[in-house]
Amino acid sequence: MKSGMVIVGAGEAGVRAAVTLRQQGWDGPVTLLGEEPHTPYERPPLSKDYLTGADRKLTSIGGTNQFEALEINFRPSVTVEAIRREDRTLITRDGETLQYEKLLLATGASARRVRIPKVPDPSILLLRSVNDSDRIRERMREGLNVVMVGGGFIGLEVAASLRSHGAIVHVLELQDELMKRAVPASIAQIIRQEHQNQGVHIHLSTRVSDVNTRHDRRMLTLSNGQTIQADMIIAGVGAAPSTGLAESAGLRIENGIAVDAGMATEDPHIFAAGDCCSFPHPLYDNNRMRLESWRCAQEQGEVAALNMLGKGETYMKAPWFWSNQFDLGLQIAGLPDQGSEEVVRQIDDRSLLHFSLRADGTLAGAAGVAPGNAIARDIKICERLINGGSKPDPAVLSDPGAPLKPLLQAG
Amino acid sequence: MAAENWQDVCATSDIPEDDVIAQTVGDQEIALYEVEGSYFATDNLCTHGQARLSEGFLEDGEIECPLHQGRFCVKSGKAMCAPLTEDIRAYPVKISGDRVWVDLG
Numbered sequence A: 001m002k003s004g005m006v007i008v009g010a011g012e013a014g015v016r017a018a019v020t021l022r023q024q025g026w027d028g029p030v031t032l033l034g035e036e037p038h039t040p041y042e043r044p045p046l047s048k049d050y051l052t053g054a055d056r057k058l059t060s061i062g063g064t065n066q067f068e069a070l071e072i073n074f075r076p077s078v079t080v081e082a083i084r085r086e087d088r089t090l091i092t093r094d095g096e097t098l099q100y101e102k103l104l105l106a107t108g109a110s111a112r113r114v115r116i117p118k119v120p121d122p123s124i125l126l127l128r129s130v131n132d133s134d135r136i137r138e139r140m141r142e143g144l145n146v147v148m149v150g151g152g153f154i155g156l157e158v159a160a161s162l163r164s165h166g167a168i169v170h171v172l173e174l175q176d177e178l179m180k181r182a183v184p185a186s187i188a189q190i191i192r193q194e195h196q197n198q199g200v201h202i203h204l205s206t207r208v209s210d211v212n213t214r215h216d217r218r219m220l221t222l223s224n225g226q227t228i229q230a231d232m233i234i235a236g237v238g239a240a241p242s243t244g245l246a247e248s249a250g251l252r253i254e255n256g257i258a259v260d261a262g263m264a265t266e267d268p269h270i271f272a273a274g275d276c277c278s279f280p281h282p283l284y285d286n287n288r289m290r291l292e293s294w295r296c297a298q299e300q301g302e303v304a305a306l307n308m309l310g311k312g313e314t315y316m317k318a319p320w321f322w323s324n325q326f327d328l329g330l331q332i333a334g335l336p337d338q339g340s341e342e343v344v345r346q347i348d349d350r351s352l353l354h355f356s357l358r359a360d361g362t363l364a365g366a367a368g369v370a371p372g373n374a375i376a377r378d379i380k381i382c383e384r385l386i387n388g389g390s391k392p393d394p395a396v397l398s399d400p401g402a403p404l405k406p407l408l409q410a411g
Numbered sequence B: 001m002a003a004e005n006w007q008d009v010c011a012t013s014d015i016p017e018d019d020v021i022a023q024t025v026g027d028q029e030i031a032l033y034e035v036e037g038s039y040f041a042t043d044n045l046c047t048h049g050q051a052r053l054s055e056g057f058l059e060d061g062e063i064e065c066p067l068h069q070g071r072f073c074v075k076s077g078k079a080m081c082a083p084l085t086e087d088i089r090a091y092p093v094k095i096s097g098d099r100v101w102v103d104l105g
């Protein structure tokens, strides 16, 4: 039997790659190995609906229900521990060996830990997997004093979810604004205001300076002088790419498994995609970057699969990301921090679009916030403008009354 | 075969050219589309997430969900790509004068 295609990691990138291999007509074996025991599931709900929702139903990743029909050999609870590149063999934790013709590493990322003096590590909860989300869910009750360390996307989504269900929530952020770097300040302000209106306590430029136990209660003293009760501490301080396997196989690591724009490592038989990899982006001067985005992981999985079949595909789409906090929907297309000129379209108190233009007039990124998905269509148009290298008229961008769709024709 | 249930839902001029709107009929929310002079109707809630298709992007007779970029054919309700696995329901539409009628049967 031929050894076929093997994918390590059954998340967004891995599943999409497996399905794409079949859609592209590959009829040899496809093996998808996942460390987790579950049917591949979507992570975004873990900090949103799933965290506090009434039913404990996971959303399966699209395509999972076709594994049988597509003859994708999905094997849960299998951890790959080593890659022997010289004879193209994987070694699992159980000592099994598996040969590959082409290998895709889609190992994702893991939540970074924080250390707080006098607080034992295991009592600081993290959020990456469904087990993590369940752990928070099980402890959650009305009136619980929750301290969220980190004011990034996941921290704020968890804060919003728990607050909406009656927790008393404090968010500690080291920087002087929430979601710094990822989101323009004008948008971060709208989101911060919403959290504060909903009763979330936001502490910027703040760290924990001391921890004491009073009447069996853990009390945190903050660098801003306040003392707060912490029944549950959760860290949301970013994720680290899962590169251990690649690193011990001698593959190049640069803030992720280093691949080219076609998701190939320097070993012609090994590819990487999703949160675990860094790649040069043709839309951004081939700067090397690593993304953590649900949609980009899928798109990269697709490109990797095509190239495992020798198709010569390049990943060059504008990154796209979304977040939901309370009733606000945030969406980002492209990279807002890569522009030199900022144009703002203030739609109302809680709705705003922010455009980042390069010196040559092309759009580097756009971010928007509004109740529900109200800015989704405009961000979609911006994504097209970014991908097409168009130079949108700043006067149209800033005018809340001017529709953006005609800019697509203007070229 | 379910009985027909034709409802007068809106005027043709309520649906901008090459665009989509949401309309509530009884306790049901539907999305109404105009594509090159023809009108179509589907359920408004995406089968994947909890997003309204009326906030999505309409192009070449396909509506793209505003959250997860899944696309449905507005004529048939067919799911065109991942992450969608389930079609949406499409309803028959007829135009009478300047009114749009939809069969919710």
Ligand SMILES: Cc1cc2nc3c(=O)[nH]c(=O)nc-3n(C[C@H](O)[C@H](O)[C@H](O)COP(=O)(O)OP(=O)(O)OC[C@H]3O[C@@H](n4cnc5c(N)ncnc54)[C@H](O)[C@@H]3O)c2cc1C
Binding pocket: A008, A009, A010, A011, A012, A013, A014, A033, A034, A035, A036, A042, A043, A044, A045, A046, A047, A078, A079, A080, A081, A106, A107, A108, A109, A127, A128, A129, A154, A242, A245, A273, A274, A275, A276, A291, A292, A293, A294, A295, A297, A320, A321, A322, A323, A324
């Ligand atoms: C709580 C949360 C909320 C999020 N919300 C959003 C959002 O709103 N919008 C958005 O765009 N993105 C969001 N994301 C990010 C998005 O989920 C990720 O970008 C996406 O899951 C990345 O997919 P992936 O396939 O690269 O990695 P993963 O989904 O992490 O999958 C990797 C898989 O590989 C497995 N694995 C690792 N090593 C091995 C090994 N050695 N052997 C076998 N298996 C292995 C892991 O167990 C894991 O199941 C969120 C993430 C989290 C955690």
